[in-house]
Amino acid sequence: MTSAANPSSSGDRYSVLRAQGYHLVGSHSAVKTCHWTREAILGGEFCYKGKFYGIRSHRCLQMTPAVSRCSNACVYCWRILPSERGFPGDDCVVEDHPVKIVEESIRAQRRALSGFKGNPMVDRARFREAMDPKHAAISLSGEPTEYSMLDELIGEFARRGMTTFLVTNGINPRKLGELKEPTQLYVSLSAPSEEVYRLICRPTRAGSWKMLIESLSMLSSFSCPTVVRVTAVRNLNMVDPEGYARLISSASPTYVEVKAYMHVGFSVTRLGFESMPSHEEVLRFASSIGEYAGYEPVDESPISRVVLLSRIGKPKKVS
Ligand code: SF4
Numbered sequence: 001m002t003s004a005a006n007p008s009s010s011g012d013r014y015s016v017l018r019a020q021g022y023h024l025v026g027s028h029s030a031v032k033t034c035h036w037t038r039e040a041i042l043g044g045e046f047c048y049k050g051k052f053y054g055i056r057s058h059r060c061l062q063m064t065p066a067v068s069r070c071s072n073a074c075v076y077c078w079r080i081l082p083s084e085r086g087f088p089g090d091d092c093v094v095e096d097h098p099v100k101i102v103e104e105s106i107r108a109q110r111r112a113l114s115g116f117k118g119n120p121m122v123d124r125a126r127f128r129e130a131m132d133p134k135h136a137a138i139s140l141s142g143e144p145t146e147y148s149m150l151d152e153l154i155g156e157f158a159r160r161g162m163t164t165f166l167v168t169n170g171i172n173p174r175k176l177g178e179l180k181e182p183t184q185l186y187v188s189l190s191a192p193s194e195e196v197y198r199l200i201c202r203p204t205r206a207g208s209w210k211m212l213i214e215s216l217s218m219l220s221s222f223s224c225p226t227v228v229r230v231t232a233v234r235n236l237n238m239v240d241p242e243g244y245a246r247l248i249s250s251a252s253p254t255y256v257e258v259k260a261y262m263h264v265g266f267s268v269t270r271l272g273f274e275s276m277p278s279h280e281e282v283l284r285f286a287s288s289i290g291e292y293a294g295y296e297p298v299d300e301s302p303i304s305r306v307v308l309l310s311r312i313g314k315p316k317k318v319s
Pocket residue numbers: 034035036037047048049050055056057058060061062137
């Protein structure tokens with residue numbers, strides 16, 4: 001079938017993503033090997049989620065079931081946004097089945113990593129393990145809750161013994177309400193107020209802030225660990241820690257991650273290098289939010305400029 005929404009057909013509109021190392025899967029999904037997966041296969045350290053939660057980065061599958069479906073246009077997003085550079089969003093006509101997405105995503109990951117086989121620097125044991133991913137980071141690009149069978153997708157990963165970290169921008173509370181619980185659920189919160197939210201997330205859907213607040217209020221109903229993730233951009237949203245704390249307290253997530261905006265990818269077409277805060281600035285800002293919200297700083301990763309706040313002490317490792 002050759003349809004506008006089928007990225008695997010020839011002459012496709014996703015060449016800009018391929019050029020960035022995305023491996024398109026089916027009609028609307030994609031896989032991309034994470035920097036830290038590569039580092040780990042070469043015997044290097046794991047990512048900060050390895051440090052905080054025990055994720056083994058060489059066995060992590062970074063994917064999305066909604067490669068270009070997102071109704072927000074966050075200025076700090078490192079992905080190319082629909083409407084940028086002739087990269088249109090896709091109103092996917094036919095959604096792929098979750099089993100097909102999982103199978104083809106794992107196959108795409110194996111293909112992408114096979115290039116390491118001949119590399120003398122590779123940690124052989126990790127290379128073997130990497131061929132059998134044990135964790136899915138459902139956070140590559142787009143908004144995963146736009147995929148109507150997200151439930152079954154999480155279920156299919158679980159059926160294969162894989163853990164799942166799901167990251168959502170929170171504007172589909174109804175979908176969140178019917179969601180099969182992932183191993184860990186993230187909701188992005190990049191503003192202490194609707195005014196700042198409009199400035200930084202540039203929502204295209206009416207009522208997005210209200211829906212985000214509704215999603216935050218649902219977090220305490222989840223039994224899996226929940227995380228509010230703040231992406232901190234200097235001179236833009238590193239303001240009003242008390243405002244953030246009010247929203248966080250109402251949501252009562254298990255953890256709060258405050259992470260620096262990183263000047264990478266397509267975000268460099270929207271923000272300058274000076275928008276990237278130092279780790280020390282992130283630490284000060286996070287501690288201030290924590291003081292107001294009653295959360296303790298329990299871990300940090302200076303290389304990733306991220307601080308972990310918790311209301312229950314240090315996290316248990318997921319693997
Ligand atoms: S958890 Fe995230 S940062 Fe860590 S290896 Fe997976 S995609 Fe990369």
